[in-house]
Amino acid sequence: xxxxxxxxxxxxxxxxxxxxxxxxxxxxxxxxxxxxxxxxxxxxxxxxxxxxxxxxxxxxxxxxxxxxxxxxxxxxxxxxxxxxxxxxxxxxxxxxxxxxxxxxxxxxxxxxxxxxxxxxxxxxxxxxxxxxxxxxxxxxxxxxxxxxxxxxxxxxxxxxxxxxxxxxxxxxxxxxxxxxxxxxxxxxxxxxxxxxxxxx
Numbered sequence: 001x002x003x004x005x006x007x008x009x010x011x012x013x014x015x016x017x018x019x020x021x022x023x024x025x026x027x028x029x030x031x032x033x034x035x036x037x038x039x040x041x042x043x044x045x046x047x048x049x050x051x052x053x054x055x056x057x058x059x060x061x062x063x064x065x066x067x068x069x070x071x072x073x074x075x076x077x078x079x080x081x082x083x084x085x086x087x088x089x090x091x092x093x094x095x096x097x098x099x100x101x102x103x104x105x106x107x108x109x110x111x112x113x114x115x116x117x118x119x120x121x122x123x124x125x126x127x128x129x130x131x132x133x134x135x136x137x138x139x140x141x142x143x144x145x146x147x148x149x150x151x152x153x154x155x156x157x158x159x160x161x162x163x164x165x166x167x168x169x170x171x172x173x174x175x176x177x178x179x180x181x182x183x184x185x186x187x188x189x190x191x192x193x194x195x196x197x198x199x200x
Contacts, residue, residue: 013105013132016059016097019146020085023157024051025168030158040159049077050165052172054153055085057097058145058186061104066186068149069097070176074169086115091124098130108133111144148189149179 034040056070071093075081082089098106108125110116112135125133141147156175162168179185 013107014059014061014064014097014101015107015109016057017144017146018055018057018090018108018110019144019150020053020055021150021153022051022053022084023154023168023172025049025162025165027160027162028154028158030155032159049075050168051075052165052169053084054150054172054176055090055093056146056149056176057093058149058189059097059101059106060186060190066183066190067101068176068180068186069093069100071096072169072173074165076165084115087118087120087124090121091128094124094128094131098128103130105130105132109136109144111136111141112138143193143195145186145189145193148192149176149186152179152185 032040051074053073053075054070055073056068059067059069071085071089073082073085073089075083085093094106094108098104108131110133115121116135125131136143153172153175157171160171162171
């Protein structure tokens with residue numbers, strides 16, 4: 001991580017941690033309160049198929065407000081649907097982040113997922129001179145602040161039973177939008193990794 005931080009400082013760049021998560025119509029289970037002897041039951045319709053994939057970036061730079069940027073991909077189980085975030089979808093997210101961050105260089109830090117290491121993904125990265133990519137060590141989710149975003153998101157969806165994939169998508173977007181307006185929460189995700197973003 002020190003190498004990634006040093007590169008970002010040398011370039012005057014934003015340090016962006018990327019990750020993806022997904023959620024289907026079955027809600028995550030969580031502890032809740034109920035009268036003694038009455039087990040709470042969450043009714044799930046079980047109708048249809050639906051999955052929401054989310055790709056996100058936690059972007060930080062010393063002296064700037066920490067940002068969260070994301071894109072949502074809805075799968076309805078139709079033939080020919082895009083199954084997840086591939087090179088084209090991720091490149092669009094990175095281009096949007098580059099514009100929203102004022103055209104500054106980006107240092108991308110993400111895990112060793114095979115899609116991230118593929119030639120198809122390396123091509124758009126190499127085609128963007130403002131983008132530098134680094135991989136996290138293997139099996140090190142605790143070094144990625146984006147994991148904190150997904151943890152808070154999943155806790156917010158716990159025990160909720162959306163009727164369809166559209167309602168699930170709206171819930172996810174609403175919860176992520178709220179996080180975007182809480183930079184101190186995002187700073188907490190970064191602090192949890194042990195990384196200090198003060199200039200050296």
